[in-house]
Amino acid sequence: MPTLVVTSANGEKTTIHQSMTILEYPEERFPDRSPLLPTALRDRVQVRDLVNIIAIDTQPPTNSRVAKRVKAIRCSLGDQTEFVIQAFTDGFKAYENLLAKQDRTGIYSFGDTLSMADVVLVPAVDQALFYRFELDGFPNIKRVYSALKELEPFKAADWRNQGDTPEKFRSHDI
Template sequence: MHNSWENLSPPSFYCSSCCQQIIIAAYLKGIPLEFTYIDLGAREHTTEEYKQYNPSASVPILVVTSENGEKTTIRQSMTILEYFEERFPDIAPLFPPALRDRVIVRDLVNIIAIDTQPPTNSRIAQRVKSIRGKLEDQVGFVKQAFTDGFRAYESLLTKQAEEGTFSFGGSLSMADVVLVPAVDQALMYRLDLDIVPNVKRIYLALKELEPFKAADWRNQGGTPAKFRIQDS
């Protein structure tokens, strides 16, 4: 493997969109990962022991152990993705070479990572529900946040000069890595993707590719049996 001199071990939760991003990027770059599974439903991330590793009480964490035993801990998903890209820039690069093009990809990435994911995070969604104790408040809030984010993403796709297979032309980019997990989360809330036809088209194309199949939340080591994808 490309990083045989180090061990990369991320605590992961089976349906975390942030964990899914890491799995996709690692698969694309051929980076082996050794997983430790955290059960957010059982609130294992809120223990004092876990918070010593990540004060934000979130997943994933990437622990990189070098050949001499030195450990580097990375606690935010976007930082992990940047680490992968900077560590292995020539292997399946996730940003195009031209500066102008990288700006477009980064705008797409941040529509998801900054504008869409934070308000749809389960921690925030639960707080919205707790205001009146009504599930419909949570569902309505999250679906609107996804709708706003995906429509903004769709708008940038429409403004691009050419219609490509993926978010930026015909090459996979960091935008695709963050888009698919977000759409998966939105589909859990039964969001109708027909409101964003280009996002839907790109999402369906990406879900046919092995890195995105490998990262599917229904196909993880910690996925409960009732949710797992059954072999046909």
């Protein structure tokens, strides 16, 4: 479970456990420092739609806890994989459709500025690739993901670079 502990100047600690709350915290605490949400309300709504396709519709059914429960129903890894691949397919189709409908083009999910949508997209695609999911049918997602993976903050945040990642997964060829 992700956890962010913030200590204020007076020593008071705030502990945050949910990914989306962790992403929203600096947005609210430091709104002028590298915002992940656009300023205009219409644009914020579009970015949040992209975020929620991943954070609400795609990641919950594909997380390992849920996927393992699907596998346990009939002790079938095939069931688990099929379930997860279908969830990624559904979520990525919705994301791809929103990217295609935008009235803007750019490097990232919402133009040429990084957004919260990009932050949630990368780990979702990483997880999909772990399942050997093919991105060929999702050209915009593939383009955005490739651009994001070239950025140093995304390289540093890669799950394979985290100290608590088991060695057997660090060398996993995806």
